[in-house]
Amino acid sequence: MRRLAILHLLSNRWWTGTAEPVLALARGLLERRQQVVLGVPAGSQVEDLARKAGIPLLEGLQLNPRFHPASWLRDMHRVNAFLRRTSVDILHVHLSHDHWLASCALHLLKPSGRRPPVCVRTVHTLRRPRSLSNRWLLRCGAEHLITVSPTLRHDVMEQLQVSPARISVITGAVDSERFHPAIPGDRMRREFALSPTTPLVGIVARIAPSRGHLTLLEAFAQVHQALPMARLVIVGKGEFRPQVEQRAAALGLTEAVIFTGYREEDLPEILGSLDVFVLMAPGSEGSCRAVLEAMAVAKPVVAARTGALQDIVLDGETGLLIEPAGHVALAHAISRLLRAPEQARRMGIRGRERVEHAFSRQRQADETLRLYQQLRAAQRSPSTTRNG
Numbered sequence: 001m002r003r004l005a006i007l008h009l010l011s012n013r014w015w016t017g018t019a020e021p022v023l024a025l026a027r028g029l030l031e032r033r034q035q036v037v038l039g040v041p042a043g044s045q046v047e048d049l050a051r052k053a054g055i056p057l058l059e060g061l062q063l064n065p066r067f068h069p070a071s072w073l074r075d076m077h078r079v080n081a082f083l084r085r086t087s088v089d090i091l092h093v094h095l096s097h098d099h100w101l102a103s104c105a106l107h108l109l110k111p112s113g114r115r116p117p118v119c120v121r122t123v124h125t126l127r128r129p130r131s132l133s134n135r136w137l138l139r140c141g142a143e144h145l146i147t148v149s150p151t152l153r154h155d156v157m158e159q160l161q162v163s164p165a166r167i168s169v170i171t172g173a174v175d176s177e178r179f180h181p182a183i184p185g186d187r188m189r190r191e192f193a194l195s196p197t198t199p200l201v202g203i204v205a206r207i208a209p210s211r212g213h214l215t216l217l218e219a220f221a222q223v224h225q226a227l228p229m230a231r232l233v234i235v236g237k238g239e240f241r242p243q244v245e246q247r248a249a250a251l252g253l254t255e256a257v258i259f260t261g262y263r264e265e266d267l268p269e270i271l272g273s274l275d276v277f278v279l280m281a282p283g284s285e286g287s288c289r290a291v292l293e294a295m296a297v298a299k300p301v302v303a304a305r306t307g308a309l310q311d312i313v314l315d316g317e318t319g320l321l322i323e324p325a326g327h328v329a330l331a332h333a334i335s336r337l338l339r340a341p342e343q344a345r346r347m348g349i350r351g352r353e354r355v356e357h358a359f360s361r362q363r364q365a366d367e368t369l370r371l372y373q374q375l376r377a378a379q380r381s382p383s384t385t386r387n388g
Helices: 019-031 046-052 071-086 096-112 133-141 151-160 186-191 213-226 240-249 269-271 289-296 328-339 341-359 361-380
Strands: 005-009 035-039 088-093 117-121 144-147 167-168 200-204 230-236 255-260 275-281 301-304 319-322
Touching: 005 019, 005 071, 005 186, 019 035, 019 046, 019 361, 071 096, 088 361, 096 117, 096 133, 096 167, 117 133, 117 361, 133 151, 133 319, 144 151, 144 319, 144 361, 151 167, 186 269, 200 213, 200 269, 200 289, 213 240, 213 328, 230 269, 240 255, 240 319, 275 328, 289 301, 289 341, 301 328, 319 328, 328 341
Parallel strands: 005 035, 005 088, 088 117, 117 144, 144 167, 200 230, 200 275, 230 255, 275 301, 301 319
Antiparallel strands: none
């Protein structure tokens, strides 16, 4: 396959949500000897991490999602100037702000006569699907859409009436070398004065109303009543933490719930210390990376039957699926795995095997590059037509 020139745009300032998957993909494409440039907000945490990772940058973009006209115009002209002086094959966007910016820059490019790049949009989540602007952007603002799960692809097709031929599924991925089953969890247990035999249930997610922390607390109250030694580890930060702490206190769980705050460097060790991992809702990157990381560390997963979670977790094989609002069912699922450690261990091993087979970073980069090549070849074909 010939080498491609690829420009990624991402209007995310912080190391959350879409940032990690996009930088990992950019590194994977660079390792495959593709010419990759990344545009992210200047002075942001994401820009700093991209520099450290050796990813070439399109300098000087603000990519402010709050839309300041002067900043927007400067960004649009900067992207347009880059496209005019560089023969870009693929323009890959990830969020609505950078997608609008790319669409306007491509419109300005048309009078120059330069061959436009193929515009690709990854749909990480489907928010505000009834918005006319969002519907137009997803239906007409890109030659091809990528979704991070089969369920999301179905939702995009159904809610936006997008042709199946214009949507591909390329699922999320995990660094299976950083997250692996041999990681010990004893240091984390020592940090929080827990014995090696303390049953540990954990969640890694932004502490927000939509992520199911209150449902998990209601379920864990039942688990703790039957297994008083059990502890719940809540990893993450967010504006909803005071409400979660208050509810834990009201349920008499103050001593049984551990808030670790945001953890990045030692996250594999924290996952390695757990007996059961729980996630009740996908985050903003849609691919449920936290579940993939837990599976990579060979932990059984209890998850809500929603979004990409129902595509990732094989019910009864790598974990257990429950209905999203069912705290009683959640309590039963957690208790079942805590009381059957051998079954939980087998599920964890099967989860690791599934990660290696279906959710590796190598597979993700290879599938993305193949799609790029197909789209570029189709653009060159005079018989190619574009259908909504």
